């Protein structure tokens with residue numbers, strides 16, 4: 001999958017992933033109204049609205065954006081109906097040949113991580129069959145439990161040729177509380193970055209490893225250092241747009257080959273119609289606003305990396 005991701009980024013000349021993070025606040029009213037007319041004020045209606053909204057965005061961007069990153073919390077808030085909308089979204093994006101990064105941020109003791117890895121990247125055994133449940137291409141993983149929380153993901157990745165992005169330096173304001181703490185003179189995020197190298201060293205694609213890292217766009221200096229610490233890890237870079245990250249901050253997240261990073265924007269793309277810049281599209285044309293915002297983002301990032 002890492003090879004497919006790199007190829008798609010190169011072909012589309014777009015190191016960008018759109019975060020499918022739907023909330024009731026961001027879905028246009030006409031979509032919610034229609035779902036409520038059909039299903040009443042229920043979780044089914046919410047899930048239907050989420051699905052309609054996502055489908056509109058995916059149809060508008062799949063030919064210019066290589067990957068999507070649905071964040072599972074946005075679906076879980078609607079319970080089982082929301083999870084069905086998550087799965088429907090994953091399947092639909094894959095049918096459009098998009099790479100799907102399941103933003104699930106899992107990680108636990110080894111035996112539990114194994115089940116998380118099977119759920120999102122692998123196949124579960126039922127009788128004589130092995131069945132893929134959520135079946136994303138990549139998953140985000142929390143490394144706080146150490147190597148035995150990560151290894152089951154790496155094993156499944158090797159078997160299924162899929163990948164993970166390990167949280168190394170997150171984009172949020174409090175990320176330094178633990179991640180910047182010095183241990184023997186080194187910040188914790190650097191130590192985790194070195195571990196990402198180690199975990200990924202024996203599962204390489206053509207040029208990049210199946211084991212990638214998450215480093216926030218809001219921390220460009222740390223991004224520059226981590227790029228050097230993990231030369232073979234693809235970096236998923238959230239924090240662009242709504243959290244303040246800009247293209248000009250991101251040049252050093254890329255390797256000299258112009259590859260090595262993929263930048264995420266969620267609200268900045270999927271709720272573009274709410275921004276003054278794209279207001280002319282109107283809520284009915286929210287998907288076209290998203291396409292325009294994605295095109296603008298691609299241009300902004302490319303001007304920084306080239």
Ligand SMILES: O=C(O)c1cc(=O)[nH]c(=O)n1[C@@H]1O[C@H](COP(=O)(O)O)[C@@H](O)[C@H]1O
Nearest residue numbers: 071140170171214216238242243265266267
């Ligand atoms: O793993 C992530 O994707 C992630 C890591 C991180 O450090 N910061 C971060 O914002 N994210 C996710 O990236 C998305 C950012 O959303 P926007 O701020 O709307 O672009 C959300 O789905 C977050 O959960």
